[in-house]
Amino acid sequence: MGSDYNLAFEQAQSLIGLRPESAFVHTLAASVAEEQGKFDGAERYYQEALRLEPNAANLKIYYAQFLSKRQPDKAVEILQKMWQLDRLKVYVALLTFNILSERGEYKRCSTLLSEALKVSPNNAYLWVDLGGCQFNLDQVNDAVVSLTKAVELLPERGPFRGQLAHLLEKCDRLDEAEKHFRKLLEIEPDNPVVHLWLAQFLAKHRPAAKEEALKEAKIALGLPTRGGLSRQVIEKFISSLQSESRQEPPK
DSSP states (O other): OHHHHHHHHHHHHHHHHHOTTOHHHHHHHHHHHHHTTOHHHHHHHHHHHHHHOTTOHHHHHHHHHHHTTTOHHHHHHHHHHTTTOGGGHHHHHHHHHHHHGGGTOHHHHHHHHHHHHHHOTTOHHHHHHHHHHHHHTTOHHHHHHHHHHHHHHSTTOHHHHHHHHHHHHHTTOHHHHHHHHHHHHHHOTTOHHHHHHHHHHHHHHOGGGHHHHHHHHHHHHHSOOOTTOOHHHHHHHHHHHHHHHHHSOOO
16 A cells, blocks of 8 residues: 555656646645655645645645644634635534544534534534534433434434434433344444444343344354454353353243
């Protein structure tokens, strides 16, 4: 992969030689430099692109995204100046959320996301981020509504449904949570994480379904690891289930 980026970087530099007044070419070079970890070089290319096209809104979005992990205050400052552009409000809100949520500024994020939803009410990503803000602000019922809306908009998007299922479980809305865990399994039948989630839910909340929980956990163990889930975690869960079963009095 590194050689691919080196080639792309060389090509970008060649393009700059051919079109030195093209902000797009400098932006391309900045992106490639960033992927290579050449952040000082990326900064120089972005600055040159902005010199060439100081009013290019999309370019400012890319630059703010580049700055978000390195100079977050500067990134937020750039994004705030672009807030009045309705066509970019979604991108501004989502990127600002990524920065501010890491600082715990959920109230401010919630306001931005709500305003962006007035422009783009069917954007599932805005609804998911809003739900995350609401949950962290202890507005749990509102969070359920927001995540439910996101799932309705993108029903096949597994992570959204997973978040909703876990939130419903925390709210003791167990029948609804189970429905979403099972639907998620239909969507991602080869995902061991989803099998383990259902197994954990059943083991905790459905005492009569421990055999099914064990079956789901064993399926998870037989699938290729995914999402940071290790075999050791699954094996430990299976062992605990089997231990509980041995300790139960005979029926």
